[in-house]
Amino acid sequence: MRNEYLPYPATVESIQSESFDTKTFKVVFEDKALAKSFNYKPGQFVQVSLLGIGEAPISITSCPHNKGFLELTIRAAGKLTRAIHQLKQGDKIYIRGPYGNSFPVEEVKGRDLYFIAGGIGLPPLRSVIKSVFNKREEFGKIKILYGAKTPDELCFKKELKTWSKITDAEVLLTVDEPDGGWQGNVGVVTTLWDKTDMATSAGIAYVCGPPIMIKFVIIKLLESGFKDENIYLTLERYMKCGIGKCGHCNIGEKFVCIDGPVFTYSQLKKFPDKEKAIA
Ligand SMILES: Cc1cc2nc3c(=O)[nH]c(=O)nc-3n(C[C@H](O)[C@H](O)[C@H](O)COP(=O)(O)OP(=O)(O)OC[C@H]3O[C@@H](n4cnc5c(N)ncnc54)[C@H](O)[C@@H]3O)c2cc1C
Numbered sequence: 001m002r003n004e005y006l007p008y009p010a011t012v013e014s015i016q017s018e019s020f021d022t023k024t025f026k027v028v029f030e031d032k033a034l035a036k037s038f039n040y041k042p043g044q045f046v047q048v049s050l051l052g053i054g055e056a057p058i059s060i061t062s063c064p065h066n067k068g069f070l071e072l073t074i075r076a077a078g079k080l081t082r083a084i085h086q087l088k089q090g091d092k093i094y095i096r097g098p099y100g101n102s103f104p105v106e107e108v109k110g111r112d113l114y115f116i117a118g119g120i121g122l123p124p125l126r127s128v129i130k131s132v133f134n135k136r137e138e139f140g141k142i143k144i145l146y147g148a149k150t151p152d153e154l155c156f157k158k159e160l161k162t163w164s165k166i167t168d169a170e171v172l173l174t175v176d177e178p179d180g181g182w183q184g185n186v187g188v189v190t191t192l193w194d195k196t197d198m199a200t201s202a203g204i205a206y207v208c209g210p211p212i213m214i215k216f217v218i219i220k221l222l223e224s225g226f227k228d229e230n231i232y233l234t235l236e237r238y239m240k241c242g243i244g245k246c247g248h249c250n251i252g253e254k255f256v257c258i259d260g261p262v263f264t265y266s267q268l269k270k271f272p273d274k275e276k277a278i279a
């Protein structure tokens with residue numbers, strides 16, 4: 001049996017700069033058969049490593065329908081991610097996975113979908129957004145509420161424009177600190193509630209961002225009529241193995257790497273320390 005910790009070699013095919021500290025890497029497995037057969041679901045992550053430097057969990061931001069490559073949007077946060085930012089086209093990177101559970105897509109056909117993201121929280125949601133737009137007619141209306149500290153820090157700027165033109169889809173952006181050219185909303189993501197109708201009793205919410213944002217977004221979602229079980233969020237924990245063996249990522253009895261990283265608010269409410277779970 002193959003060693004579960006052994007990563008697969010892949011090659012960086014292209015690099016797209018998103019902001020001053022974030023880049024999207026398109027990577028292709030060296031094993032052509034694996035590249036074709038590698039299946040994953042929106043919301044899952046992979047363990048990414050560079051030999052002799054380290055390994056970290058990174059969400060898959062590409063859409064599962066696009067076979068043959070993975071896209072990973074990575075912020076230079078520490079030792080490994082800063083080293084990844086030094087990679088050039090054609091360099092080697094190592095990947096194992098996919099791991100974790102996923103966001104619902106098939107299960108929510110016909111429903112109105114609300115994506116709420118902050119900063120580097122959009123990359124994990126992009127995989128779901130692209131999956132949904134791939135079968136646009138099978139879902140209700142779609143709203144994407146996205147905020148970042150500055151206009152530069154908004155990821156996928158071109159795609160946000162494209163998404164805003166799709167039928168019955170609305171993209172609302174906000175920044176905390178505008179620059180000279182910014183003409184959009186200024187304020188935290190929850191200020192976008194004043195710009196659109198968020199009232200719903202059957203809508204599905206997908207939330208990803210910093211813990212403080214998640215906390216206030218949940219309050220607004222509940223005020224707008226969303227049900228606990230229809231609010232999906234991703235949790236981040238320091239991980240080592242990614243496969244439920246080392247115990248690094250636990251919250252109470254749950255392991256974020258295998259029971260998550262996607263949880264509903266009804267699940268979160270049952271955690272022994274709900275506040276700590278999103279801190
Ligand atoms: C499921 C999941 C998905 C993720 N997806 C993405 C993604 O798509 N893109 C992305 O950019 N990141 C993502 N992350 C976050 C990423 O894995 C971490 O930022 C990772 O620590 C980066 O590794 P590093 O070696 O570069 O940085 P590290 O050396 O780990 O440092 C990163 C930061 O965390 C601090 N830190 C390190 N260890 C600890 C500790 N034990 N306790 C508290 N603080 C500590 C450091 O001081 C530094 O500020 C994800 C995390 C999870 C759990």
Ligand code: FES
Nearest residue numbers: 240242246247257
């Ligand atoms: S990372 Fe090892 S148990 Fe979750």
